[in-house]
Amino acid sequence: MFLNYLFLYFLCTGYCRAEDCLSRDYDHGGTVCVCNSDHCDTIPRPEKVEQPQLLIYTSNKAGSRFEQTTGQFEQSDAPDNQIRIDPAQKFQTILGWGGAFTDAAGINLDSLNEQLQEKLLRSYFADDGIEYSLCRVPIGGTDFSTRGYSYDDGDVDEDLVNFVLADEDHQYKIPFIKKALDLTENNLRLFASTWTAPKWMKTNGEYAGYGFLLEEMYQAWANYFVKFLNSYQSEGIEFWGITTGNEPSLAMAPLDQINTVGWNSTQMAKWILNNLGPSIRNSNHSAINIMILDDQRMFLPWFLDEALSDNTTRGYIDGIAVHWYADVFFPASLLTDTHNNFPEKFILATEACNGAVVLGSWERGESYSNDIIQDVSNWVGGWIDWNMVLDLGGGPTYINNFVDSPIIVNATGGEFYKQPMFYHLGHFSKFVPMGSVRIDARSDITNVIFVAFQRPDDGISVVILNRNEEVVPVALVDDSRGTARVELSERSITTILYW
Structure with missing residues (x-):
């Protein structure tokens, strides 16, 4: 039995845990991730987190690739730079x-x-x-x-x-x-x-x-x-x-x-x-x-x-x-x-x-x-x-x-x-x-663009593109959960995921 577990461990190390990007810069305004016989970056499927937590995945010009961090919703006064999510308003299926x-x-x-x-x-x-x-x-x-x-x-x-x-x-x-x-x-x-x-x-x-x-x-x-x-x-x-x-x-x-x-x-x-x-x-x-x-x-x-x-x-x-x-x-x-x-x-x-x-x-x-x-x-x-x-x-x-x-x-x-x-x-x-469905997402923010979806597992996924050369703070507001403050790194694409 121990040998079976040991085999599964070594099998999983190749495919189950995330492998980081092996970055290379060709002086063209960003980097590539190199894959060779020894290494290739991976990204495992997200694991569901319980309320009030959320997952944040960031890729940016500076070299981050699907960098995962966490945040959480809080009950607080409505701040500036809101992105308001309304899952009740649904549009097309993906x-x-x-x-x-x-x-x-x-x-x-x-x-x-x-x-x-x-x-x-x-x-x-x-x-x-x-x-x-x-x-x-x-x-x-x-x-x-x-x-x-x-x-x-x-x-x-x-x-x-x-x-x-x-x-x-x-x-x-x-x-x-x-x-x-x-x-x-x-x-x-x-x-x-x-x-x-x-x-x-x-x-x-x-x-x-x-x-x-x-x-x-x-x-x-x-x-x-x-x-x-x-x-x-x-x-x-x-x-x-x-x-x-x-x-x-x-x-x-x-x-x-x-x-x-x-x-x-x-x-x-x-x-x-x-x-x-x-x-x-x-x-x-x-x-x-x-x-x-x-x-x-x-x-x-x-x-x-x-x-x-x-x-x-x-x-x-x-x-x-x-x-x-x-x-x-x-x-x-x-x-x-x-x-x-x-x-x-x-x-x-x-x-x-x-x-x-x-x-x-x-x-x-x-x-x-x-x-x-x-x-x-x-x-x-x-x-x-x-x-x-x-x-x-x-x-x-x-x-x-x-x-x-x-x-x-x-x-x-x-x-x-x-x-x-x-x-x-x-x-x-x-x-x-x-099978995800686009849901309503609105904001008065003019310097980022975004779109939101409800996934088949009832998770909410919000994708935000920041093309600015500076960090942009946003407040994700979902009335059923509260407010989550997220800082979008400069020149980045960010996916926020919560259930």
């Missing part, structure tokens, strides 16, 4: 948080030894990681592949007789998706998005550029979606959702090299009504969530008003997918306008990334959490990052579209780096689990 299983992510995972692969996947999916719960899977190739491809290249094949998953699926996607499913005990939702149709289905005969779907191929394209879902199902992988296709607006930029299928609102409405909707609902995947748009805020809500003007078409759609790339030009209030027009549809943020790799940029982490708070405060039910893992150059990408990622792999150095973006996302994915 669908999940995560990133994308791109070819590039799989290639970089595959470049590591098995021990580092395990540490990286645990960092995202395990209960001592940031516990991603909703991830995106490309249908075929993207700009973050090493080549352009679809699942039925070659001659015209309207019956999809030659449809087959690519080598990339079997080598770089399916194996890592299965490992992530195992780490989450199958509590990982997946949704799929297409980038391009086979060239023979498109008006321009190319993967990218000013190309739309040939109308005579509308049904073949819908069948292509079903074929993909069937193929992954045969590999033991089920999907929670699909989108109508990644960024159809790219077809309006004919010099852009990113694979795409262009749609206007009239074309999309016709395809959903006559082809995609019936094909999915009459398949083995009839319960899957269909999301429209998968593009920028600039299309809200007018594109949807036009595409879903027919009630039957509207009935086929479960949710609305949005990207972040034009958010600086288009206000988050457009999301609320969209919710008001389509209150029965959920809204999900399905892609975001920054430009070329900058190791240690705290500002890029802040840009993530700032966008998340704005989105969620305007009815968005989750936020999905783009590539989960890239190399030091921000690839691979066969069109040289190099970008940043929350985890960067240095395969030759035998290590990977967790960027500030990883931790900013983690303050939501770790402490606001799937």
